[in-house]
Amino acid sequence: MSINENLEKLSNACGVAGRENQVRDIMIQLLRSYADEIQVDKLENVIAIKKGKANSPKIMLAAHMDEVGLMVKTITKDGFLQFTKMGGIDDRILPAQKVIIYTKKGQYPGIVGSKPPHIQKEEERKKIITYDDLFIDIGAESKEDAANLGVSIGDAIAFDVKYTNLGKDVVIGKAFDNRAGCITMVETLKLLGQTDCTVCAVGTVQEEVGLRGAATAAFGVDPDLALALDVTIAGDVPGVREFDTTVKMGKGPALTISDSGLITHPKVLRWLIDTAEEEKIPFQLESGLLGSTDAARISITRQGIPCGTVSIPTRYIHSPVGMLSLKDIENSAKLTAAAIQKTTKYF
Numbered sequence: 001m002s003i004n005e006n007l008e009k010l011s012n013a014c015g016v017a018g019r020e021n022q023v024r025d026i027m028i029q030l031l032r033s034y035a036d037e038i039q040v041d042k043l044e045n046v047i048a049i050k051k052g053k054a055n056s057p058k059i060m061l062a063a064h065m066d067e068v069g070l071m072v073k074t075i076t077k078d079g080f081l082q083f084t085k086m087g088g089i090d091d092r093i094l095p096a097q098k099v100i101i102y103t104k105k106g107q108y109p110g111i112v113g114s115k116p117p118h119i120q121k122e123e124e125r126k127k128i129i130t131y132d133d134l135f136i137d138i139g140a141e142s143k144e145d146a147a148n149l150g151v152s153i154g155d156a157i158a159f160d161v162k163y164t165n166l167g168k169d170v171v172i173g174k175a176f177d178n179r180a181g182c183i184t185m186v187e188t189l190k191l192l193g194q195t196d197c198t199v200c201a202v203g204t205v206q207e208e209v210g211l212r213g214a215a216t217a218a219f220g221v222d223p224d225l226a227l228a229l230d231v232t233i234a235g236d237v238p239g240v241r242e243f244d245t246t247v248k249m250g251k252g253p254a255l256t257i258s259d260s261g262l263i264t265h266p267k268v269l270r271w272l273i274d275t276a277e278e279e280k281i282p283f284q285l286e287s288g289l290l291g292s293t294d295a296a297r298i299s300i301t302r303q304g305i306p307c308g309t310v311s312i313p314t315r316y317i318h319s320p321v322g323m324l325s326l327k328d329i330e331n332s333a334k335l336t337a338a339a340i341q342k343t344t345k346y347f
């Protein structure tokens with residue numbers, strides 16, 4: 001299956017933080033043929049191990065499987081669902097979104113509703129409606145009706161967005177943060193072939209709510225070095241200053257120099273930049289970005305682990321629909337696989 005087909009499958013699946021099971025199942029399927037062993041740890045991170053030679057470095061790749069989304073918090077007596085946010089979502093993008101509720105009886109559609117603008121007072125219309133004043137309308141008549149449809153408190157709610165190809169390499173879809181990283185990890189193993197290093201490719205859980213899966217996985221795997229495979233903001237849209245970010249969609253993987261949780265280990269940065277230059281793979285450098293990735297948590301595990309991040313430039317992350325270039329995924333996987341082959345020269 002191509003990157004396009006596998007990303008479509010991953011993007012359309014639900015993996016709201018803490019409810020990553022659909023994505024985990026797909027990842028196990030995709031990783032199986034390239035790994036010697038697959039484990040699922042107690043927090044339900046999936047760990048695919050490709051064994052190398054004894055005494056060679058052990059590399060951890062981390063791609064988080066979860067996405068930002070919503071979760072049912074209460075059901076009103078009239079059958080409306082009130083919700084909590086799982087991860088960083090801007091309240092301003094929520095009204096009128098189509099969503100899917102993942103209930104014990106299967107998927108159920110709904111829309112995010114609010115008080116109609118026609119009957120809002122002048123001052124109300126100027127204010128941002130925060131998520132606690134919004135609700136999800138599933139057309140139920142009562143709390144009992146909603147319960148009969150299978151809806152329960154704690155059900156995951158994802159945006160109802162279907163993956164779509166635009167032009168040659170550009171695609172739009174849900175949860176590219178971080179299904180783009182997940183598919184990059186699969187592609188990296190596919191390209192890798194024989195290697196001296198042992199590679200542990202980890203699909204982590206609960207990144208969007210505080211890098212939690214990465215913390216336990218890194219402790220368990222105990223790697224010599226690690227790379228997070230994630231997305232980053234593509235700033236090539238109107239209104240973004242060059243100072244804020246110079247990263248552009250379609251111009252190659254972004255290598256983090258620093259973000260709010262990680263200063264990339266100098267040796268890791270050298271290793272990645274040298275590899276990209278030797279292999280003639282386009283890349284972009286970024287520094288001083290707010291936000292972070294699994295690498296931040298992994299780097300401070302045990303006595304400290306040299307870490308870096310390879311990111312796919314993605315427009316409109318943490319919104320219902322993102323945009324990226326499949327070329328950037330291809331090049332991110334090429335760079336990661338080539339770097340792994342050169343590890344022993346650096347570590």
Ligand SMILES: [Zn+2]
Pocket residue numbers: 064177178207230231
């Ligand atoms: Zn992410």
